[in-house]
Amino acid sequence: MTTAVPESLRQEVLQANLAIPQVGLATLTWGNVSGVDRDAGVFVIKPSGVPYADLTLDHLVTVRLHDGAVVDGDLRPSTDTETHRCLYLAFPSIGGITHTHSTHAVAFAQARRDIPVLGTTHADTFNGPVPVTRDLTKEECAKDYEYNTGHVIVDLLDGQDEKAVEVPAALVAGHGPFTWGSDARKSLEHAIICEAVADIALHTMSLSPTTPPPRHLLERHYTRKHGPDAYYGNPGPVMP
Amino acid sequence: MTTAVPESLRQEVLQANLAIPQVGLATLTWGNVSGVDRDAGVFVIKPSGVPYADLTLDHLVTVRLHDGAVVDGDLRPSTDTETHRCLYLAFPSIGGITHTHSTHAVAFAQARRDIPVLGTTHADTFNGPVPVTRDLTKEECAKDYEYNTGHVIVDLLDGQDEKAVEVPAALVAGHGPFTWGSDARKSLEHAIICEAVADIALHTMSLSPTTPPPRHLLERHYTRKHGPDAYYGNPGPVMP
Amino acid sequence: MTTAVPESLRQEVLQANLAIPQVGLATLTWGNVSGVDRDAGVFVIKPSGVPYADLTLDHLVTVRLHDGAVVDGDLRPSTDTETHRCLYLAFPSIGGITHTHSTHAVAFAQARRDIPVLGTTHADTFNGPVPVTRDLTKEECAKDYEYNTGHVIVDLLDGQDEKAVEVPAALVAGHGPFTWGSDARKSLEHAIICEAVADIALHTMSLSPTTPPPRHLLERHYTRKHGPDAYYGNPGPVMP
Amino acid sequence: MTTAVPESLRQEVLQANLAIPQVGLATLTWGNVSGVDRDAGVFVIKPSGVPYADLTLDHLVTVRLHDGAVVDGDLRPSTDTETHRCLYLAFPSIGGITHTHSTHAVAFAQARRDIPVLGTTHADTFNGPVPVTRDLTKEECAKDYEYNTGHVIVDLLDGQDEKAVEVPAALVAGHGPFTWGSDARKSLEHAIICEAVADIALHTMSLSPTTPPPRHLLERHYTRKHGPDAYYGNPGPVMP
Numbered sequence: 001m002t003t004a005v006p007e008s009l010r011q012e013v014l015q016a017n018l019a020i021p022q023v024g025l026a027t028l029t030w031g032n033v034s035g036v037d038r039d040a041g042v043f044v045i046k047p048s049g050v051p052y053a054d055l056t057l058d059h060l061v062t063v064r065l066h067d068g069a070v071v072d073g074d075l076r077p078s079t080d081t082e083t084h085r086c087l088y089l090a091f092p093s094i095g096g097i098t099h100t101h102s103t104h105a106v107a108f109a110q111a112r113r114d115i116p117v118l119g120t121t122h123a124d125t126f127n128g129p130v131p132v133t134r135d136l137t138k139e140e141c142a143k144d145y146e147y148n149t150g151h152v153i154v155d156l157l158d159g160q161d162e163k164a165v166e167v168p169a170a171l172v173a174g175h176g177p178f179t180w181g182s183d184a185r186k187s188l189e190h191a192i193i194c195e196a197v198a199d200i201a202l203h204t205m206s207l208s209p210t211t212p213p214p215r216h217l218l219e220r221h222y223t224r225k226h227g228p229d230a231y232y233g234n235p236g237p238v239m240p
Numbered sequence: 241m242t243t244a245v246p247e248s249l250r251q252e253v254l255q256a257n258l259a260i261p262q263v264g265l266a267t268l269t270w271g272n273v274s275g276v277d278r279d280a281g282v283f284v285i286k287p288s289g290v291p292y293a294d295l296t297l298d299h300l301v302t303v304r305l306h307d308g309a310v311v312d313g314d315l316r317p318s319t320d321t322e323t324h325r326c327l328y329l330a331f332p333s334i335g336g337i338t339h340t341h342s343t344h345a346v347a348f349a350q351a352r353r354d355i356p357v358l359g360t361t362h363a364d365t366f367n368g369p370v371p372v373t374r375d376l377t378k379e380e381c382a383k384d385y386e387y388n389t390g391h392v393i394v395d396l397l398d399g400q401d402e403k404a405v406e407v408p409a410a411l412v413a414g415h416g417p418f419t420w421g422s423d424a425r426k427s428l429e430h431a432i433i434c435e436a437v438a439d440i441a442l443h444t445m446s447l448s449p450t451t452p453p454p455r456h457l458l459e460r461h462y463t464r465k466h467g468p469d470a471y472y473g474n475p476g477p478v479m480p
Numbered sequence: 481m482t483t484a485v486p487e488s489l490r491q492e493v494l495q496a497n498l499a500i501p502q503v504g505l506a507t508l509t510w511g512n513v514s515g516v517d518r519d520a521g522v523f524v525i526k527p528s529g530v531p532y533a534d535l536t537l538d539h540l541v542t543v544r545l546h547d548g549a550v551v552d553g554d555l556r557p558s559t560d561t562e563t564h565r566c567l568y569l570a571f572p573s574i575g576g577i578t579h580t581h582s583t584h585a586v587a588f589a590q591a592r593r594d595i596p597v598l599g600t601t602h603a604d605t606f607n608g609p610v611p612v613t614r615d616l617t618k619e620e621c622a623k624d625y626e627y628n629t630g631h632v633i634v635d636l637l638d639g640q641d642e643k644a645v646e647v648p649a650a651l652v653a654g655h656g657p658f659t660w661g662s663d664a665r666k667s668l669e670h671a672i673i674c675e676a677v678a679d680i681a682l683h684t685m686s687l688s689p690t691t692p693p694p695r696h697l698l699e700r701h702y703t704r705k706h707g708p709d710a711y712y713g714n715p716g717p718v719m720p
Numbered sequence: 721m722t723t724a725v726p727e728s729l730r731q732e733v734l735q736a737n738l739a740i741p742q743v744g745l746a747t748l749t750w751g752n753v754s755g756v757d758r759d760a761g762v763f764v765i766k767p768s769g770v771p772y773a774d775l776t777l778d779h780l781v782t783v784r785l786h787d788g789a790v791v792d793g794d795l796r797p798s799t800d801t802e803t804h805r806c807l808y809l810a811f812p813s814i815g816g817i818t819h820t821h822s823t824h825a826v827a828f829a830q831a832r833r834d835i836p837v838l839g840t841t842h843a844d845t846f847n848g849p850v851p852v853t854r855d856l857t858k859e860e861c862a863k864d865y866e867y868n869t870g871h872v873i874v875d876l877l878d879g880q881d882e883k884a885v886e887v888p889a890a891l892v893a894g895h896g897p898f899t900w901g902s903d904a905r906k907s908l909e910h911a912i913i914c915e916a917v918a919d920i921a922l923h924t925m926s927l928s929p930t931t932p933p934p935r936h937l938l939e940r941h942y943t944r945k946h947g948p949d950a951y952y953g954n955p956g957p958v959m960p
Contacts, residue, residue, distance in 0.1 A: 027912060103923060106841055107923035110924040110933070203442060217376055217381055218414075234287055234290055359656070436581075436583075440583050447682070450592070454654070456618045459621075472559050473529025676821075680830065683827035684831050693894030694858070697895075700865050712799050
């Protein structure tokens with residue numbers, strides 16, 4: 001197994017981390033993005049506690065998937081590294097992961113409520129509510145806490161990769177959102193959308209909506225962007 | 241019929257699309273503006289899924305009004321193109337259309353509630369509530385979905401052009417706002433105002449207002465900006 | 481009577497108008513500031529409907545206090561000019577006036593509720609609630625509407641200049657805030673504060689506060705910034 | 721006792737004050753940061769009422785800890801100087817203090833409610849609720865008001881330095897937040913966090929959370945960032 005990571009992956013992880021404060025998802029250093037190279041058996045992640053303004057390619061840390069060992073980088077990786085590792089191991093379709101403490105998504109996580117599907121903005125990306133995990137037990141907090149934070153997400157999705165594809169986001173109870181995607185960039189995009197739909201949902205709920213939108217409307221929006229009949233977009237990146 | 245579109249229209253459509261993120265109405269690529277050339281029988285619209293930061297004049301797509309065929313441009317037009325086309329065909333006074341997923345207007349659309357007229361800020365532009373459509377039926381979602389999204393707006397206004405002039409905005413139930421105007425620029429201005437009045441309305445409603453403002457106050461504000469006795473403004477553009 | 485206005489006044493009015501969008505108080509062209517030269521018997525005000533981005537010294541309009549005639553400038557003055565004139569005539573202490581449609585202050589105006597004194601942030605500037613006017617009658621809307629908009633504020637303060645000094649702000653019912661001060665700059669500062677305290681008040685009210693803050697705390701804050709025993713600040717401008 | 725303050729302290733206090741508006745915590749001139757040099761027996765603080773845009777190193781004021789005398793600087797120090805002095809005298813661990821009128825923290829102060837611990841974002845920094853003081857009495861407001869504003873915080877913490885370390889923030893009833901830390905920079909970081917958790921808490925409370933997060937989760941987060949077993953971060957500053 002080689003640990004040489006393609007420069008393109010490192011650049012993508014750097015750019016995605018630098019975008020977190022630019023898109024308004026982070027206070028201070030709260031938030032991190034990683035990207036995986038499954039052939040090399042490693043992922044690249046932000047170091048712990050380094051301000052985005054100072055972050056350079058040299059600060060990134062490369063971590064081995066199977067045991068979490070740091071194989072490249074001088075700094076300590078994000079404290080959330082083991083959560084990322086757990087998710088990569090459980091869900092083969094995941095290529096990148098983003099964790100933030102964005103305001104409205106965290107509010108749902110703290111209230112232990114799913115972000116409900118209230119319209120097409122949500123259904124364009126998430127084929128169902130963004131679900132919230134159970135609480136971690138005392139034992140799960142005492143030992144391997146960060147790995148177990150990933151584990152409650154795996155539990156929530158019954159370990160099924162297809163569920164991780166249908167709704168590429170989850171809220172850890174009392175903590176906040178983790179989102180993922182085919183690569184680091186896509187996981188960040190899902191973090192942006194998760195926060196946006198949480199914000200809109202809170203406003204919608206303050207208006208006391210009566211009936212949910214019809215299922216056929218939501219399905220139409222999801223399928224026009226996903227799956228074999230998708231017809232949204234043009235080739236090229238959709239990076240914020 | 242010629243499809244040569246004046247450069248000025250293309251420039252206006254480009255600038256209006258670029259303004260969407262600048263005025264805070266868009267997350268990612270969510271939002272599009274078009275402008276019509278009725279003599280040429282075409283309209284110009286943003287391509288689908290292209291980031292605003294990358295958008296240039298060359299990306300714009302020209303679409304034929306009577307059948308929706310792309311007559312100029314290398315990219316796929318916005319997925320909402322057929323909605324724009326339906327509205328242009330139904331309402332002869334419309335020269336430009338803007339669609340966004342702006343937070344507060346979408347909240348009203350998701351709650352299926354009109355944006356009520358609660359003060360002069362609203363009445364300065366909209367001569368009545370910003371209305372919300374009925375839900376699309378299963379059949380309307382299954383076939384020609386985007387065209388039908390325009391159709392429920394046409395239904396809402398009883399197909400009357402004068403209604404489209406009096407209140408140049410509507411909320412598609414469970415989806416979001418569409419606004420229009422005499423040209424692309426004006427449709428964007430109405431999108432900005434629609435979001436602003438939705439925001440203010442949500443705050444007003446949280447204060448439990450008792451009686452609505454008197455009709456004579458609202459009428460005064462609408463008529464001082466519109467119709468033969470208007471006396472607001474000076475010649476020149478009001479582009480954000 | 482001469483209408484030659486000192487360059488310094490024109491510069492101050494220009495800068496205060498340009499600051500409106502910079503401090504986040506304006507959507508589009510909604511908002512205007514004026515400053516008065518009582519010796520010359522005129523005031524200088526923003527033209528109607530001109531975008532802030534285009535506004536230059538040459539666009540400003542000079543209006544005669546006693547009859548509202550335009551004595552300098554090529555453009556039509558703000559539609560709110562007569563409201564400004566009414567307030568200048570009624571309250572001799574006023575040197576500048578600002579009108580905006582800022583979100584949270586307008587919400588209180590639309591709900592026809594005073595902005596209550598909930599803490600020292602409010603009491604530092606306003607020695608009492610920011611009051612809301614009665615509705616304008618049908619007759620007041622039909623004729624001299626803008627002048628009458630000033631008149632309901634005069635009514636609200638019983639025409640007493642000392643009340644205008646103690647609380648340099650009022651909300652016109654169903655419309656929005658007007659603020660004033662010793663000069664244009666100060667009136668803008670009060671507009672900023674009026675919006676800030678309205679925002680904080682809305683959040684405070686959502687937390688269901690039980691008892692109001694003690695009067696002696698509020699008085700202390702008002703008097704440390706105002707009157708003979710004031711000890712806040714240092715010489716020099718406090719322009720945003 | 722010498723009053724020569726190290727240039728590094730003055731630079732840090734300047735930068736922290738300049739950061740207040742950059743991180744969105746201040747309206748106008750509302751907010752100030754100080755840093756203490758306990759060996760010299762003095763602290764450095766922002767002058768009163770000077771706009772952040774104009775603030776330079778030369779404006780900073782040096783104040784003697786034991787009696788509040790100005791020992792360096794031409795301007796009057798912040799009106800809140802005596803509050804800072806009281807806190808420095810009561811709590812030996814405090815190296816820097818920040819006071820702001822940030823929107824959401826002030827809302828809790830005005831509602832006289834603690835900011836509750838609703839999740840890990842809060843527990844990462846504050847080992848308990850951010851508490852609100854009692855009201856100041858009429859006598860405390862009449863004489864030595866600013867010093868007494870510090871005194872009610874000292875009362876709230878029973879004068880115990882360890883409490884000031886565990887939760888480096890308090891809300892003065894009807895007024896707003898004071899935060900502190902090992903130095904000026906850290907106190908500003910706590911002001912940013914105090915506002916962020918107040919904002920998230922308000923949204924969480926609007927979702928009517930039922931049970932609080934388990935204590936073992938919150939403790940885990942606090943201890944991974946604080947104390948002998950902390951493992952968050954890397955060497956180097958975390959300045960916004």
